[in-house]
Every structure is written in structure tokens, then in C-alpha cells.
Amino acid sequence: MKEDKESWLNFFQWLKSRGLTGVQLIIGDKSLGMLESIPEIFPNAKYQRCTVHFYRNIFSVTPKSKIKLVSKMLKGIHVSENKSAAREKARQVAAELRNMKLKEAAQKLEDGIEETITYMAFPYEHWNRIRTNNTIERLNREIRRRTKVVGTFPDGKSALMLVCARLRHVASSQWGVKRYLNMKHLENMNAIENEDMIVG
Structure with missing residues (x-):
């Protein structure tokens, strides 16, 4: 993916079309294209620089x-x-x-x-x-490591199959073993903020 605004807009719109809602925070490495597209697609989301x-x-x-x-x-x-x-x-x-x-x-x-x-506006936990965006960076390194071994793929489909297989493995083993974030903390924080808005 290119890092320009149009590419980020397309990517974020694709995520929304797949059902992504309620985005409150986007973590990134200060890609200008990403920064310019966040307010258009996720106007309520905050930006956290890694x-x-x-x-x-x-x-x-x-x-x-x-x-x-x-x-x-x-x-x-x-x-x-x-x-x-x-x-x-x-x-x-x-x-x-x-x-x-x-x-x-x-x-x-x-x-x-x-x-x-x-990030300090979110639950301490x-x-x-x-x-940071280290989790996704680590995943990208793992995919690069796996694809480097193969060298040249016969076609794009075989490359995609290898990447998907690796993602499935990570999701079922590493990510499936423990919860990355306990969303109860965020739900409680949001409930308190909503109460304050109603009272205020």
C-alpha cells in the first residue's frame, strides 16, 4: 500500500465497509497520508503517534x-x-x-x-x-521472514495463501491464548464520560 492520502482513505473506507465501527484511537508512525484521512473517515477517533x-x-x-x-x-x-x-x-x-x-x-x-x-486519555490498564504500533510491526516482520524464505512466488495467489496461513496461525496460537485488551476498562470509561455529558 502506498502511504498517500488516497490510499489511506481507500483502506479506511474498506475497513468501514467490512463493518468497522466505534473507532476511538488510531496508532501510527506519523504517515501524513494517514493523518490527513483520519478526520474524514473516523472524525471521532484520536491519533496516537507510536x-x-x-x-x-x-x-x-x-x-x-x-x-x-x-x-x-x-x-x-x-x-x-x-x-x-x-x-x-x-x-x-x-x-x-x-x-x-x-x-x-x-x-x-x-x-x-x-x-x-x-493514549493517556484511555484506561491506564x-x-x-x-x-506503540509494535504488535502490528512484529506481525509484519514475521510475514516478511516467512515470505523471504520462499523467495519468488509463482503468482500473487500463492503469496496471499502463505500470508493468510501465517496470520491464521498467529491468531489461533499467540492472539487466541490471551486477551490483548480487556475492553471492560474502556466500556467503563465510556459509560462515565456519557454520564458526565448527560449531567453536564
């Missing part, structure tokens, strides 16, 4: 010798107990980055922090699972 991709973006302007320290500092932001604490920690980290002569890293942090703490 924290891992965000860190990598900051590391791209950080000297190798300082990446470990900067990584620790960034992770300190995302273990905060709420958004205001995370914002305050981000301000402190940005100031420290400037003291370390890492102005570009500090600027990237300040420019992108809000997109990386969206979900935070570790919804702040």
Missing part, C-alpha cells in the same frame, strides 16, 4: 554516544501518571537536551510530544499496549 517511532526520530539527530541517556530521559516522560505530568516532564527533558547542546532533539520533542501522549 512512541518508538517518535524516539527513533529524536535519535536521528542525537549523537550515538548520547542515545542511551536520551532514551532513558524520553522513557521517563511516558511513565508519567497523567498528561499534565508527562507535559511537565517533557519540558524538563527538552531543557536538559538544550543544556546538552541537542537543540534539534529538544525541538523535535517539543513539536511531537502531544501526539505521543494521546491499556497504556502499555496502545502507545
Whole structure:
């Protein structure tokens, strides 16, 4: 799939046509095409920028010798107990980055922090699972690993069959064993928000 707006619009519309409803959060790696298409197809959904991709973006302007320290500092932001604490920690980290002569890293942090703490508006029990898109990235790596072994497929159908077989295996073994998210937490949060809207 291309990463342009039209491709994302088509993909999201296809998901909706297959019955996808109630989307509250979309996690991604800051693809501009995706960001532009979210409000059109899922106007009530919030966007969460993958924290891992965000860190990598900051590391791209950080000297190798300082990446470990900067990584620790960034992770300190995302273990905060709420958004205001995370914002305050981000301000402190940005100031420290400037003291370390890492102005570009500090600027990237300040420019992108809000997109990386969206998950904090959701149940705490979900935070570790919804702040990155690592799960889907891991699945994509597994599919690439399996298809690389084959090399060249005789046709698109055989490639699709291998990918589907791998997805079925993962769904029945890894994903089928334990629940990824307990949706009761989200249902309770939504019920409380709906009560507040009615009362307010």
C-alpha cells in the first residue's frame, strides 16, 4: 500500500465497509497520508503517534554516544501518571537536551510530544499496549521472514495463501491464548464520560 492520502482513505473506507465501527484511537508512525484521512473517515477517533517511532526520530539527530541517556530521559516522560505530568516532564527533558547542546532533539520533542501522549486519555490498564504500533510491526516482520524464505512466488495467489496461513496461525496460537485488551476498562470509561455529558 502506498502511504498517500488516497490510499489511506481507500483502506479506511474498506475497513468501514467490512463493518468497522466505534473507532476511538488510531496508532501510527506519523504517515501524513494517514493523518490527513483520519478526520474524514473516523472524525471521532484520536491519533496516537507510536512512541518508538517518535524516539527513533529524536535519535536521528542525537549523537550515538548520547542515545542511551536520551532514551532513558524520553522513557521517563511516558511513565508519567497523567498528561499534565508527562507535559511537565517533557519540558524538563527538552531543557536538559538544550543544556546538552541537542537543540534539534529538544525541538523535535517539543513539536511531537502531544501526539505521543494521546493514549493517556484511555484506561491506564491499556497504556502499555496502545502507545506503540509494535504488535502490528512484529506481525509484519514475521510475514516478511516467512515470505523471504520462499523467495519468488509463482503468482500473487500463492503469496496471499502463505500470508493468510501465517496470520491464521498467529491468531489461533499467540492472539487466541490471551486477551490483548480487556475492553471492560474502556466500556467503563465510556459509560462515565456519557454520564458526565448527560449531567453536564
